[in-house]
Amino acid sequence: MLDAMLDLLVRTKPAVVSFHFGLPNAARIAALKGAGCVLLASATNLDEAKAIEAAGVDGVIAQGYEAGGHRGVFDPSLPDSALGTLALTRLLVAQTSLPVISAGGIMDGQGIAAALSLGAVAAQLGTAFVACPESSADDGYRAALMGEGAHQTVMTEALSGRPARCLSNRFTHWADAAAPIAPPDYPIAYDAGKALNGAAKATGEFGFGAQWAGQGAPLARAVPAASLVEALIKELADANRRAL
Numbered sequence: 291m292l293d294a295m296l297d298l299l300v301r302t303k304p305a306v307v308s309f310h311f312g313l314p315n316a317a318r319i320a321a322l323k324g325a326g327c328v329l330l331a332s333a334t335n336l337d338e339a340k341a342i343e344a345a346g347v348d349g350v351i352a353q354g355y356e357a358g359g360h361r362g363v364f365d366p367s368l369p370d371s372a373l374g375t376l377a378l379t380r381l382l383v384a385q386t387s388l389p390v391i392s393a394g395g396i397m398d399g400q401g402i403a404a405a406l407s408l409g410a411v412a413a414q415l416g417t418a419f420v421a422c423p424e425s426s427a428d429d430g431y432r433a434a435l436m437g438e439g440a441h442q443t444v445m446t447e448a449l450s451g452r453p454a455r456c457l458s459n460r461f462t463h464w465a466d467a468a469a470p471i472a473p474p475d476y477p478i479a480y481d482a483g484k485a486l487n488g489a490a491k492a493t494g495e496f497g498f499g500a501q502w503a504g505q506g507a508p509l510a511r512a513v514p515a516a517s518l519v520e521a522l523i524k525e526l527a528d529a530n531r532r533a534l
């Protein structure tokens with residue numbers, strides 16, 4: 291976290307600040323807590339969750355391997371435990387004292403009900419909202435997400451220099467073919483990838499974008515975000531009724 295970013299957050303006092311890729315130092319955490327922000331952080335294993343707990347962060351996001359976008363791993367040079375959302379959620383509920391927010395592959399109210407039944411206090415959905423008209427996904431990303439391509443997501447470092455799950459596309463195919471060439475560190479590879487995507491899109495080629503998506507991608511719904519939230523609430527209520 292940069293000093294300028296910390297200053298902005300302390301001045302604007304957002305209700306929630308969520309950390310990914312590790313934690314800021316104790317002084318920065320204290321400054322944000324002093325500003326009244328609720329602090330969350332992503333964990334992909336128990337060690338990371340324990341560090342989050344020890345740092346005095348208010349809640350932990352259990353980010354399973356199914357999740358779309360960047361994996362929140364603290365140190366990508368260490369072996370990845372690749373824990374799924376179900377096992378990771380239970381592990382963090384059982385072995386930390388923090389409220390756990392479950393993330394990864396949750397696309398509907400039934401999925402939210404499952405996360406809550408595991409002991410999570412909430413669920414975090416990312417991919418479910420990408421197809422909403424309010425998102426900034428471009429036409430190629432939307433078409434891929436709503437088509438057959440949604441059935442094939444991959445975990446790759448090629449797009450940004452850090453492991454992240456996205457739709458399989460021309461860039462990820464190229465990266466597979468180029469393996470084992472390691473990409474430059476984040477965010478150097480990410481900036482280069484964005485430039486490559488910009489050049490490709492200018493010719494009508496959408497296959498080089500960072501089309502982040504989790505394993506639940508085929509369940510994405512292209513409806514306004516408010517309608518999606520209404521549907522999630524109804525599905526959750528229905529799932530809870532069925533469970534009684």
Ligand SMILES: Cc1cc2nc3c(=O)[nH]c(=O)nc-3n(C[C@H](O)[C@H](O)[C@H](O)COP(=O)(O)O)c2cc1C
Binds near residue numbers: 358
């Ligand atoms: C398009 C997209 C962008 C994301 N950007 C961020 C981000 O900036 N910061 C973050 O903490 N997580 C980010 N995530 C990860 C989510 O917070 C969450 O872990 C993930 O979306 C949950 O899995 P799901 O996509 O299967 O719902 C992003 C996910 C997606 C799909």
